[in-house]
Amino acid sequence: MLVKNSETDDTENDIEKIQETLQEIKGQEGIIGYILRGPKSASIDLKDPTKIIDYAVLSSTAFDASRNMTEALQMGEVDTIVVESEEMKLLSMNINNHRLSIFMEKNVDHNTLYKNLK
Amino acid sequence: MDRDPYAIALNSALTEIKKAYPDVKKSFIFTKNGTIITGDQETDEKTMNNILESFENLKEKAKSIGNLQSFHITGKNGKLTLSNIKDMHLLLATSKNADKTQIYSITHVILPTILKTLETFSPTPIQITPPKKLIVDTLTGFFAGDSVQIDAEILMDWTKNNDPRAGVKAALTGDQNTQESINQVHIETFGGNAALCKVKEINDQNLKGKNMIRIPEKLCKSLEINKGDLVKVKPAL
Numbered sequence: 001m002l003v004k005n006s007e008t009d010d011t012e013n014d015i016e017k018i019q020e021t022l023q024e025i026k027g028q029e030g031i032i033g034y035i036l037r038g039p040k041s042a043s044i045d046l047k048d049p050t051k052i053i054d055y056a057v058l059s060s061t062a063f064d065a066s067r068n069m070t071e072a073l074q075m076g077e078v079d080t081i082v083v084e085s086e087e088m089k090l091l092s093m094n095i096n097n098h099r100l101s102i103f104m105e106k107n108v109d110h111n112t113l114y115k116n117l118k
Numbered sequence: 119m120d121r122d123p124y125a126i127a128l129n130s131a132l133t134e135i136k137k138a139y140p141d142v143k144k145s146f147i148f149t150k151n152g153t154i155i156t157g158d159q160e161t162d163e164k165t166m167n168n169i170l171e172s173f174e175n176l177k178e179k180a181k182s183i184g185n186l187q188s189f190h191i192t193g194k195n196g197k198l199t200l201s202n203i204k205d206m207h208l209l210l211a212t213s214k215n216a217d218k219t220q221i222y223s224i225t226h227v228i229l230p231t232i233l234k235t236l237e238t239f240s241p242t243p244i245q246i247t248p249p250k251k252l253i254v255d256t257l258t259g260f261f262a263g264d265s266v267q268i269d270a271e272i273l274m275d276w277t278k279n280n281d282p283r284a285g286v287k288a289a290l291t292g293d294q295n296t297q298e299s300i301n302q303v304h305i306e307t308f309g310g311n312a313a314l315c316k317v318k319e320i321n322d323q324n325l326k327g328k329n330m331i332r333i334p335e336k337l338c339k340s341l342e343i344n345k346g347d348l349v350k351v352k353p354a355l
Binding site for chain 2: 055080084
């Protein structure tokens with residue numbers, strides 16, 4: 001039981017760290033915002049709040065589509081997802097049982113963001 | 119999947135790419151309207167359709183960030199890249215350690231060049247005719263014959279001269295690309311049965327313009343379909 005509590009604390013600390021890193025990332029040029037969704041809660045920080053629903057739906061669809069595709073092609077668990085449009089980019093990944101999606105302008109280097117978060 | 123010369127040419131291209139780049143494990147090409155043109159032999163059509171369905175859903179939702187250009191997944195055992203190439207999408211499943219430059223050269227240099235080359239054979243931009251979904255009506259009686267009947271308007275739309283694949287076929291076979299009427303169609307049921315058969319215009323005035331295909335009873339039985347069912351129909355080149 002104690003071990004379980006300790007694991008929970010570790011996970012909470014990890015999420016706090018991720019949130020700190022996300023706050024730093026949010027301040028960088030070209031970052032539009034992020035959605036961090038856990039089993040019980042979610043934190044959303046987007047420059048344009050009117051886009052919350054659209055972006056949340058896109059984030060969720062990206063995870064679902066990726067899971068379907070990787071299962072169909074036997075590629076194993078999804079590590080990262082990148083969706084690119086003409087002007088924007090979405091980087092999604094699973095971190096500590098949380099689904100993170102970062103929205104950014106196309107010229108932002110998503111690999112650097114990924115390294116900072118993992 | 120299309121088995122016309124255009125699809126065969128692209129299939130050969132994918133096979134050669136796989137030989138040249140062993141990191142490429144699976145690949146297939148489909149149009150923006152969701153028609154699978156060709157794919158590697160190891161990926162069955164059901165898998166391709168599953169992937170296509172997920173991708174179409176994502177493409178729709180991605181409109182909130184603009185038109186989708188590419189989609190990349192890194193999995194524990196491999197990478198998946200879905201790219202826009204002209205009016206088509208290419209899916210490449212590679213090993214996890216596949217070189218990014220190699221993938222880039224396939225999606226941005228090799229396949230666009232092949233598509234451009236194929237386009238030079240055809241007078242208009244390549245656009246595969248998607249199959250039409252038509253409602254089945256059974257043809258019974260002594261004069262039912264062995265031909266199916268379709269609206270004249272649909273047959274006109276399918277006239278081979280309007281299909282750029284005919285240009286590719288003509289170029290590959292050396293035939294003259296002259297206007298020909300459609301005399302055969304490929305019918306596919308949603309249960310997976312298929313048949314190639316002769317086609318005529320619908321002769322019953324009351325059934326014209328109703329998005330219908332009249333199929334002889336005997337053929338209906340072999341295709342395991344009934345009156346009112348939907349079937350996918352496309353012209354046979």
